[in-house]
Amino acid sequence: MRRVDPGLFWRGATEGAATLRWLGVAGFALTVRQRTLILDPYLSRGGARATLTRPLVPDEALLARELPHADAVLVGHAHYDHSLDAPAVCRHTGATLYGSSAVANIGRAYGLPEHQLVACQGHEQLRLPGGEAVPLPSRHGRVYFNRVTLPGDIPTPPPWPPRMGDLRHGQVFTWWVDWQGLRLMHVDSADYDGALVKGRPVDVLCLCAIGRRYRPGYTEEIIQATRPRLVVACHWEGFFSPFGSTPRALPGVALAGFVEEIRRAGASAAVLEPGGSLGLDG
Numbered sequence: 001m002r003r004v005d006p007g008l009f010w011r012g013a014t015e016g017a018a019t020l021r022w023l024g025v026a027g028f029a030l031t032v033r034q035r036t037l038i039l040d041p042y043l044s045r046g047g048a049r050a051t052l053t054r055p056l057v058p059d060e061a062l063l064a065r066e067l068p069h070a071d072a073v074l075v076g077h078a079h080y081d082h083s084l085d086a087p088a089v090c091r092h093t094g095a096t097l098y099g100s101s102a103v104a105n106i107g108r109a110y111g112l113p114e115h116q117l118v119a120c121q122g123h124e125q126l127r128l129p130g131g132e133a134v135p136l137p138s139r140h141g142r143v144y145f146n147r148v149t150l151p152g153d154i155p156t157p158p159p160w161p162p163r164m165g166d167l168r169h170g171q172v173f174t175w176w177v178d179w180q181g182l183r184l185m186h187v188d189s190a191d192y193d194g195a196l197v198k199g200r201p202v203d204v205l206c207l208c209a210i211g212r213r214y215r216p217g218y219t220e221e222i223i224q225a226t227r228p229r230l231v232v233a234c235h236w237e238g239f240f241s242p243f244g245s246t247p248r249a250l251p252g253v254a255l256a257g258f259v260e261e262i263r264r265a266g267a268s269a270a271v272l273e274p275g276g277s278l279g280l281d282g
């Protein structure tokens, strides 16, 4: 894996009326007027060997330290690098977990009570404490060798702690959110339903970088459909190294080319370091 040109990293404001923090992989924490929304948190990163061979255990102390507050937690799909830490964040913050029925089963396996679980079918207009959200049915992107990794559903609660292979992707959602007036779309796997994202303008688009080359027009089409002021690149770094370590680009992710593509499509691009944040006004 290659080091990332430090010149690509965000040098603008790190706080504002809205603060968006990137947690690594497709994880984000958006805070507006003291209300915090968390998407796809995954900070409990073990080494490659441990992740592939051992049960996966959320690092509760790290999560409580890094993510002390949440008013809602949304998950785009049930793969471990998007879902593993979400129930633990809900437990210590009291937030509700929103995701597919597969994600709800992960919450049950962890031991979250039913009143903190919302299993979505897609297209619901959800009222959250702090905003509203719509899960738009999507597809999992093709990542390496034009294939979807760990396909399938999680029809019943998996063993806990789970192994990587227990966490199949389930129904995939592109989340559209209005959080305290800031509109955000979150694409956590490099695909989306072009018809469903059309006509949903946003302020910020969180866009997955891994696998984008397998989806023709991936960057241009969603930027034209949603007209974001800012596109934040995510899911571009190797996620076996511990949270907070120097990020390295995943094989096949041409980060500078992605940034260029975003700009050509007419939006500003931001690349954060894992754990880093950016501020937005108004």
Ligand SMILES: [Zn+2]
Residues within 6 Å of the ligand: 077, 079, 140, 169, 189
């Ligand atoms: Zn995935």
